[in-house]
Amino acid sequence: MDDIAILDHLEALANTLGIEIRYEYLDGETAFHSGGLCRVRDKYFVIVNETASKGEKIQIIARALRRFDLSQIFIKPALRDFLEETVEENE
Numbered sequence: 001m002d003d004i005a006i007l008d009h010l011e012a013l014a015n016t017l018g019i020e021i022r023y024e025y026l027d028g029e030t031a032f033h034s035g036g037l038c039r040v041r042d043k044y045f046v047i048v049n050e051t052a053s054k055g056e057k058i059q060i061i062a063r064a065l066r067r068f069d070l071s072q073i074f075i076k077p078a079l080r081d082f083l084e085e086t087v088e089e090n091e
């Protein structure tokens with residue numbers, strides 16, 4: 001699976017979970033961060049620096065989605081493998 005497909009599937013999974021992904025131009029002090037998960041009241045958002053590379057965008061969204069229970073959600077096997085591999089890499 002290529003980066004574009006992974007990103008598309010991660011965005012779809014976030015949508016299924018009710019998580020809004022927002023691509024924003026981060027500048028100033030926030031320019032040092034590529035983004036991450038945040039919560040406002042009961043709504044979750046993943047803020048992603050729009051200038052980040054595809055690989056960085058994938059890592060930001062994957063890291064955010066791993067915080068949720070994905071065991072009861074159908075995820076394409078290749079994407080589930082990707083998420084599990086990235087969890088192992090970061091431990």
